Structure formats: structure tokens, C-alpha cells
Amino acid sequence: MADPRAESLVTSFAMKWLNLNSLDLVQPDPKIFNTFNATLREDFIAEAEKFLDSILLENRNVTELLTSNQTFVNDTLARYYGIDGPPTSAFKQVTLTDPNRFGLLGKAAILMRTSYADRTSPVLRGAWVLDKIIGTPPTEPPPNVGSNLAEPSAEAPKTVRARLEAHRDNPACKQCHGVIDPTGLALENFDAIGQYRTTDRQAANAKIDASTVMPNGVAIDGPVQLRQELVKSPEKFVTAMTEKLLMYAINRQLEYFDMPQVRKVVRDAKKDDYTLTSLVLGIVNTDAFRKQGPAAVSKTASKQNSVAEVKK
Numbered sequence: 001m002a003d004p005r006a007e008s009l010v011t012s013f014a015m016k017w018l019n020l021n022s023l024d025l026v027q028p029d030p031k032i033f034n035t036f037n038a039t040l041r042e043d044f045i046a047e048a049e050k051f052l053d054s055i056l057l058e059n060r061n062v063t064e065l066l067t068s069n070q071t072f073v074n075d076t077l078a079r080y081y082g083i084d085g086p087p088t089s090a091f092k093q094v095t096l097t098d099p100n101r102f103g104l105l106g107k108a109a110i111l112m113r114t115s116y117a118d119r120t121s122p123v124l125r126g127a128w129v130l131d132k133i134i135g136t137p138p139t140e141p142p143p144n145v146g147s148n149l150a151e152p153s154a155e156a157p158k159t160v161r162a163r164l165e166a167h168r169d170n171p172a173c174k175q176c177h178g179v180i181d182p183t184g185l186a187l188e189n190f191d192a193i194g195q196y197r198t199t200d201r202q203a204a205n206a207k208i209d210a211s212t213v214m215p216n217g218v219a220i221d222g223p224v225q226l227r228q229e230l231v232k233s234p235e236k237f238v239t240a241m242t243e244k245l246l247m248y249a250i251n252r253q254l255e256y257f258d259m260p261q262v263r264k265v266v267r268d269a270k271k272d273d274y275t276l277t278s279l280v281l282g283i284v285n286t287d288a289f290r291k292q293g294p295a296a297v298s299k300t301a302s303k304q305n306s307v308a309e310v311k312k
Helices: 004-017 020-025 038-056 075-081 108-113 122-134 160-168 171-185 222-230 234-250 256-270 276-284 299-311
Strands: 070-073 092-095 211-213 219-221
Touching: 004 020, 004 038, 004 234, 020 038, 020 108, 038 070, 038 075, 038 108, 070 075, 075 108, 108 122, 122 160, 122 171, 122 222, 122 234, 160 171, 171 211, 219 222, 234 256, 234 276, 256 276
Parallel strands: none
Antiparallel strands: 070 092, 211 219
């Protein structure tokens, strides 16, 4: 962990785990978001990498990825966030005063990656939280179910929330969306490029409603209360991260028989305050990591090898 090559746990693992290595897939509509440019995208990525590095490689509790009031900005990103920052393009660590920006859920890179080019997506954001933070990824939508929330041009513009609620009235959609949407709706104060807002410019400046009810019945309002609800059970986030880290370590999907090992890694890491080192040490001592067999050989290939040996 002290080796410089441990940096790959940020660049090759964490950025991919959080889907931030593919931020280029989102190309904000320049007619709607005319302040966005390629430089901002690079700044979003740099902030995310430096933030992940500061928590993971400085061996802090990994749940600080959700709660930390520290981040890294340069002059451009500081102006974008509306905070005090360094006067140059060099990134510096700063202490945030707005709790809406704390942790991963306040990072522009996350908020843009879970949006569409022209609007926010409570569905994408909710699914991201379920998968990355809670560790319960939603099922794929059934075939032939419409997912287009575009409005007819003749109608008055509606907020994304209003359009989503109309979509959710479809019985085929309600079961899954009832689980996915609540966490995404709590992040509606952030637009599709991660700027904080209280009104929706695309819906005649309608007031943003970020209130929702979580699947467990808890009512919340906005990103701060969402984060507070998520960190009430820190072991869920640590387990979700450990699963992905073990997959990264053994280069395969996890099976049911791997899960007791995941739970043991998480239990043992608790006494060391859930640091990345404690998770890595736990993983490299699992049977899943230490007792990996050779790649499976097909019956045909095995038979051919046997014949070759006989001929020899």
C-alpha cells in the first residue's frame, strides 16, 4: 500500500467502480448548458481522482467518501461551485462549508455521469446509489417498457419529477421505480452538469422539489438528508465497496459462496476503522484470492492434450 503503484487502486479500480472513467459518454447539450466545456470536464475528473486519493490512499475510513467536507479545486472549479479557492489552475485542498457538496454525492463528476445530455435523471442517479453505495443494484427493466420522458412540443414544460411520476403510474413501471426513484429525486437540486439549483430553468423556473420517501419508509428532503440516511448503516457501503474490490482482485463475478468471505472481510475491517488497507489485507487473505485455480479447460481441449501426451 506504500508503493506508488497503489495509485492504481484509484485510477484503475475506484474510478471504474464509480463509472467515472467513462465521463466522456455524457455530452451536455450546448444549447441548454452553454457554460460547460472540455476544460470543466477535465476539472471534474481531476477533482474526483484527488478526492478518492485523499480518502483511500491516506488510509482514512472509506465511509468518508460519503461524508467528507474536503475536496480539491482550482480557480475554475471554485468559481463553478461558487466557493473560495486558489487563484490559479493548480488544484488545492479546500474545506467545504455547504453540506450539499460533501462527499461523492456532491461531486460534479458523479452528478453529470448520472444524467442525460439535456436533463437530470432520477432513475440513473437512483440506480447508481443503489448499486455503488447500498450494494443492491436494480434489475434491468422488462422488455418493451417505454423509458422516454420527452415531452410533446405542444405541451407546457414540466419538471423531470412530474414527467417521472406520470411514467411511474404505469403498473409495469411502478414496482421497480418505487425502489429506484427516491434516492435520485433527493438529488434533483443538482442539474445535469452538477450545479446546485432551487428552480428548474427548463420547466419555466418551477421550484425544485427534492422531497421523497425512501424504500424503508423514511421521509427525506434533498441531498443532505439523503447522505445522512445512507451513512446510518456504514457497513452497507463498506460491503458494497468490498464486493467490487474483491471482484477487481480476482477478476471475476462473485458467487454465492464468496459472500461469507466478503462479510468476514468487512467484520474484521471494522476494528481498523474500515480503512482501505484493512479491506485489502482482508481480501488477499481470503480463499477466493489465495486459492484461485487455473482457467477451466474445455473437455475437447483436455482430450486433445491427452492424445498429444500419449503421442509424445
